[in-house]
Amino acid sequence: xxxxxEFDRRFLQERVAQYSDQxxxxxxxxxxxxxxxPLRLRNGLYLxxxxxxxxxxxxxxxxxxxxxxxxxxxxxxxxxxxxxxTTRQNIQYNWIKLEDTPAILAALATVEMHAIQTSGNCIRxxxxxxxxxxxxxxxxxxxxxCEIIRQWSTLHPEFSWLPRKFKIAVSAAIxxxxxxxxxxxxxxxxxxxxxxxxxxxxxxxxxxxxxIIGKVIREFLPRQHLLSYLEAILRVYNEYGRRDNIxxxxxxxxxxxxxxxxxRDAVETEWSAMDHTPLDLQDETVAxxxxxxxxxxxxxxxxxxxxxxxxxxxxxxxxxLWFEHNxxxxxxxxxxxxxxxxxxxxxxxxxxxxxxxxLVAELCESFGFGExxxxxxxxxxxxxxxxxxxxxxxxxxxxxxxxxxxxxxxxDIIACPGLDYCSLANARSIPVAEKLSLHLAExxxxxxxxxxKISGCINACGHHHVGxxxxxxxxxxxxxxxxxxxxxxxxRDAAVGxxxxxxxxxxDVNGAIDKLLDVYLKTRTDGxxxxxxxxxxxxxxxxxxxxxxx
Amino acid sequence: xxxxxxxxxxxxxxxxDGVPVYLTRDGEWSSRIxxxxxxxDCADALVKAQADPLRAIGPYAIDVAVAEGEVRPVGLxxxxxxxxxxx
Numbered sequence: 001x002x003x004x005x006e007f008d009r010r011f012l013q014e015r016v017a018q019y020s021d022q023x024x025x026x027x028x029x030x031x032x033x034x035x036x037x038p039l040r041l042r043n044g045l046y047l048x049x050x051x052x053x054x055x056x057x058x059x060x061x062x063x064x065x066x067x068x069x070x071x072x073x074x075x076x077x078x079x080x081x082x083x084x085x086t087t088r089q090n091i092q093y094n095w096i097k098l099e100d101t102p103a104i105l106a107a108l109a110t111v112e113m114h115a116i117q118t119s120g121n122c123i124r125x126x127x128x129x130x131x132x133x134x135x136x137x138x139x140x141x142x143x144x145x146c147e148i149i150r151q152w153s154t155l156h157p158e159f160s161w162l163p164r165k166f167k168i169a170v171s172a173a174i175x176x177x178x179x180x181x182x183x184x185x186x187x188x189x190x191x192x193x194x195x196x197x198x199x200x201x202x203x204x205x206x207x208x209x210x211x212i213i214g215k216v217i218r219e220f221l222p223r224q225h226l227l228s229y230l231e232a233i234l235r236v237y238n239e240y241g242r243r244d245n246i247x248x249x250x251x252x253x254x255x256x257x258x259x260x261x262x263x264r265d266a267v268e269t270e271w272s273a274m275d276h277t278p279l280d281l282q283d284e285t286v287a288x289x290x291x292x293x294x295x296x297x298x299x300x301x302x303x304x305x306x307x308x309x310x311x312x313x314x315x316x317x318x319x320x321l322w323f324e325h326n327x328x329x330x331x332x333x334x335x336x337x338x339x340x341x342x343x344x345x346x347x348x349x350x351x352x353x354x355x356x357x358x359l360v361a362e363l364c365e366s367f368g369f370g371e372x373x374x375x376x377x378x379x380x381x382x383x384x385x386x387x388x389x390x391x392x393x394x395x396x397x398x399x400x401x402x403x404x405x406x407x408x409x410x411x412d413i414i415a416c417p418g419l420d421y422c423s424l425a426n427a428r429s430i431p432v433a434e435k436l437s438l439h440l441a442e443x444x445x446x447x448x449x450x451x452x453k454i455s456g457c458i459n460a461c462g463h464h465h466v467g468x469x470x471x472x473x474x475x476x477x478x479x480x481x482x483x484x485x486x487x488x489x490x491x492r493d494a495a496v497g498x499x500x501x502x503x504x505x506x507x508d509v510n511g512a513i514d515k516l517l518d519v520y521l522k523t524r525t526d527g528x529x530x531x532x533x534x535x536x537x538x539x540x541x542x543x544x545x546x547x548x549x550x
Numbered sequence: 551x552x553x554x555x556x557x558x559x560x561x562x563x564x565x566x567d568g569v570p571v572y573l574t575r576d577g578e579w580s581s582r583i584x585x586x587x588x589x590x591d592c593a594d595a596l597v598k599a600q601a602d603p604l605r606a607i608g609p610y611a612i613d614v615a616v617a618e619g620e621v622r623p624v625g626l627x628x629x630x631x632x633x634x635x636x637x
Contacts, residue, residue, distance in 0.1 A: 026565070027565070027566070029603075029604040032603050033565075033603055033607050033608070047563055047568050047607060047608075048568070049570070049627075049630060049631050050568070050569065050570065050631065050634065050635070051567055051568040051569060052567070052568040096567075096568075097566060097567040097568075098565065098566055098567065098568070099566060099567075348637060419626065419627060419630060420630060420635035420636055420637055421635060428626075428630075428636060428637070430635070430636075430637040431636055431637040434637055478625050478626065480626065
């Protein structure tokens with residue numbers, strides 16, 4: 001993992017001291033709320049329905065065991081004993097007292113964490129494939145580039161007051177586990193014909209009230225130009241992005257208005273006029289950052305590893321089920337990537353108690369190298385588990401309520417906090433997710449891979465637009481209704497789902513989802529996921545199933 | 551059917567912890583909606599509340615209903631604010 005240097009540490013200490021004084025002045029009336037709000041938001045502190053909410057940044061979703069222990073400690077000491085992992089690979093605390101926030105930020109600083117740029121019209125946390133560096137299907141570890149972008153974008157003076165927030169995602173894998181197509185800038189690592197590393201650059205993706213799939217602005221950007229090209233895009237956006245209408249201020253609206261060709265011309269013109277020299281990545285710089293992400297000391301597999309694993313799989317069907325769904329191939333023989341589901345049926349998606357976080361911290365040390373990942377699907381990843389250790393790992397997880405065998409299945413639902421917590425929401429998400437996950441748990445293994453995503457308002461924090469099945473809460477004269485979409489995808493075949501029809505009442509959601517799934521099961525061909533079926537057969541069979549023949 | 555009487559009340563979030571609070575008859579802020587001052591028209595109370603920025607953030611008027619002596623908010627959002635998350 002990247003470790004802070006002395007400059008980083010001193011900066012954070014100074015920032016905490018400044019913030020502590022700002023809180024003191026607020027509590028003694030020297031700052032009004034209007035004066036204080038931008039200061040607290042710049043430190044990740046929101047005001048929600050019931051309390052302040054603190055959003056802590058987890059750069060590209062990577063955590064050390066000690067960092068997770070600190071997050072657990074904060075949950076225990078300053079919140080109600082749990083935290084909520086978000087669709088941006090961050091963690092949120094829902095029950096924070098203002099007077100505690102300086103101490104919390106000081107505690108975070110001791111483990112090289114903060115809440116800076118988790119709010120505001122700036123470049124937010126860089127997100128990435130949670131399997132980065134360990135999956136066999138990537139061309140190169142994207143984390144060093146995420147770290148380079150993190151350093152460049154942190155407190156970038158030119159991009160601290162953009163027209164609107166700005167999100168960048170990076171992946172190097174065949175399968176997109178970072179929803180790259182729906183970010184303001186999406187980066188896929190690739191090699192050119194000469195075998196050189198670079199990026200396919202997408203721009204103008206986003207969800208919210210205007211969901212748009214990002215478009216390719218450059219097929220291959222040599223890696224040394226990464227920052228200068230990003231800077232050119234941000235400059236064009238900063239100059240031409242709309243500031244008169246918050247709903248039209250994201251870069252996707254600019255790209256839509258200009259068209260991708262004119263946007264490309266504008267960026268290339270800006271890029272050509274820039275002095276690249278200060279930003280061009282030198283090989284030594286990249287190599288230095290890469291050292292922080294050097295592979296750990298993997299042990300060679302022993303002869304009886306597979307035999308032990310096979311015996312456990314044969315002896316315990318529950319473990320075998322978890323292995324089937326929650327374990328992915330590792331690039332190093334003898335190792336595996338384990339997904340810890342934070343989606344037990346009937347529970348709020350993405351929540352983890354302090355005790356669970358402490359346990360995962362211990363497990364990532366005992367069964368790995370002291371690191372873990374947070375996924376945008378609100379689960380945790382142990383990236384380096386010896387295959388022979390999987391049975392004991394699963395038993396430890398299962399005993400703590402963390403052994404649910406549903407990664408990538410129908411009950412592995414993404415859901416935003418919704419109206420139970422969020423001041424922006426129109427309808428509840430968590431109870432819908434809880435009821436639906438309970439309802440689907442029995443048949444999800446028959447269904448196979450399925451992405452269900454729920455948002456409590458059109459801001460789409462629950463990514464409903466790109467769910468195989470998306471559920472959007474809406475308010476109709478004070479009553480909660482849910483609009484259902486089908487056929488969306490956040491993978492390489494990214495697509496915005498089609499609206500099935502008029503919104504349904506909360507009590508009718510499960511029934512409507514059942515009907516959509518019935519159509520899918522009846523219609524799909526071998527190996528076809530729901531978005532592929534939707535593309536092949538169109539929307540009509542799904543509409544007819546829910547609303548009847550027209 | 552239980553008869554309801556509709557009123558208005560003033561609510562905000564407490565500065566120290568963000569907890570939803572309700573303006574009481576004596577000008578204090580209470581975290582219990584049952585303590586709220588019930589008004590036919592809360593325009594004047596809202597002006598007073600807005601002049602109390604050290605204790606309360608963003609005061610606004612809400613509709614409340616009183617039935618059998620119990621005060622409850624009207625609408626799901628205010629119900630969740632008053633009683634907490636439903637899940």
